[in-house]
Amino acid sequence: MIETLLIDDEELPRRELRQILSGEADINIVGEASNGLQAVERITEIRPKLVFLDIEMPGLNGFEVVNSLGYLPFVVFVTAYDQYAIQAFEMNAVDYLLKPVTPERVQKTLARVRQSLEAADASHATALHQLVAAVRRGSTGYISRIAVHKGQRTVLVSLRDIVYIGMEDKLVFVYTSSDRYLINRTISELEQSLEGEGFFRINRSSLVNLEYLAEIIPWFSGTCKLKLADGRELPLSRERVPRLKELVGILKHGSGA
DSSP, X not given: OEEEEEEOSSHHHHHHHHHHHTXXXXXXXXXEESSHHHHHHHHHHHOOSEEEXXXXXXXXXXXXXXXXXXXXXXXXXXXXXXXXXXXHHHHTTOOEEESSOOHHHHHHHHHHHHHHHHTTOTHHHHHHHHHHHHHHHHSTTSXXXXXXXXXXXXXXXXXXXXXXXXXXXXXXXXXESSXXXXXXXXXXXXXXXXXXXXXXXXXXXXXXXXGGEEEEEEOSTTOEEEEETTSOXXXXXXXXXXXXXXXXXXXXXXXXX
């Protein structure tokens, strides 16, 4: 069975899609969500094989949901508009449905889903990450927040409020100026998904928001320490020093950092 989750902030599209899928013997609808925050929580908890995901939703939009997930199911985006997003879908070979959805179009999508799942094809996850990066590069405002965890709560954090992201005891945490949150992503995944957002990987276990960089301090053997705006200091690996200085020269307009 293909465990399936339906995510849309409107009841009517969910009901229509549910009705279409009810005739599929191998589709088991295991839950629904009506906003982006619920989507992250349900996907993380249920770990469905297939998700039909609306784009425009309160809390987090569909792209921000994908950007917040550690576990990635097969995602089919559902949208009523936005020509740029459709071009990005087609360019990155990611499935999408245009509202109102039709049984014929759903059948074509399910055929591809079944083929991919049977082959245990991991390329869909790669395509999703590439899609998020493409959308971010091509249009502002699509990805501005990320879902993180504080105890049993799921919290939305603005990217501009993140000071740095670091790994401790094999867990990855997002640090703001006032708090720390757990995130179910690897440093490498976050490096890729936050490309172009002003974050820089300074070593194997840390990403820094360059807007909070206050000083580059020479250390030893060609390495440096980074002093952040809140006073924290983090090590910068030797091989990353030239690239960081190049980026800072651009971002800080030759401020001498």
